[in-house]
Amino acid sequence: MLMKELILKNRTCRRFYGDKKIAIEQLRELVELARLSPSGGNVQPMKYALICTPEMNAKVYDTLRWAAYFKDWDGPVESERPTAYIILLRERAISKQLTWDDGIFCQSIYLGASEIGLGGCIIGNIVKNKLKEVINIGSEYDISLVIALGYPKEQVIIEEIGEDGDVKYWRDDENIHHVPKRKLKDLIVREF
Numbered sequence: 001m002l003m004k005e006l007i008l009k010n011r012t013c014r015r016f017y018g019d020k021k022i023a024i025e026q027l028r029e030l031v032e033l034a035r036l037s038p039s040g041g042n043v044q045p046m047k048y049a050l051i052c053t054p055e056m057n058a059k060v061y062d063t064l065r066w067a068a069y070f071k072d073w074d075g076p077v078e079s080e081r082p083t084a085y086i087i088l089l090r091e092r093a094i095s096k097q098l099t100w101d102d103g104i105f106c107q108s109i110y111l112g113a114s115e116i117g118l119g120g121c122i123i124g125n126i127v128k129n130k131l132k133e134v135i136n137i138g139s140e141y142d143i144s145l146v147i148a149l150g151y152p153k154e155q156v157i158i159e160e161i162g163e164d165g166d167v168k169y170w171r172d173d174e175n176i177h178h179v180p181k182r183k184l185k186d187l188i189v190r191e192f
Helices: 001-009 024-035 054-061 101-115 128-135
Strands: 048-050 085-090 119-123 139-151 156-160 177-181
Touching: 001 101, 024 048, 024 085, 024 101, 048 054, 048 101, 054 085, 054 128, 085 101, 101 119, 101 139, 128 139
Parallel strands: 156 177
Antiparallel strands: 048 085, 085 139, 119 139
C-alpha cells in the first residue's frame, strides 16, 4: 500500500466491532513499530501498557472521555467499544517533558494498525490518576496518551472545510463520520 493510501485509510474511529478480539501479539507488533521510530535526542522515553482482555478493557474504558465535539454522545455503546488499548507511559527518569515523541510513536502505531485492518482513536482526555490505579503503575511513569483499538465499525469521510471555516467533525443521519480538512493551498504560507 502506498503511503498516501495508508494515510487516507488511517482515520480516527470511535465505534468498533466489539466481538472481534485483538491478540496481545498484534499489540506487541504495533509497539515494535513505535520502538523502531525516531525519538528526539534518541532518549526513547516511552514505555507501554498493553490491554486486550475484556475485564481490563472495561476498566480502562471507564477512565476515558470520548469525542468532545459530540455533546450528546458519551462514547461507544458496550458492543461497539475497543477490544484493545495501548497506553503510552513516559518514564520520568528518562524524560519529564512532553515532546514530539508522543506524536511520532502514536502515528507509527496508528499506521501499523491501519495496515492490518484495525482502527483507532488517540485519546488525551483521561482520568489519569484512576488509570494509573487500574494498570497498577507508580510515580516513575506519567500517562501520556491512550490508543483505543478495534476493528472499525464506522465509515469516515474526509471533506474540505466549508466557507464557515468550521473544523469540527460530525456525523450525519446515517451515522457516517465526516472530518473537515483544510485545503492544501491554505496550508502553504510561502514557496521559494
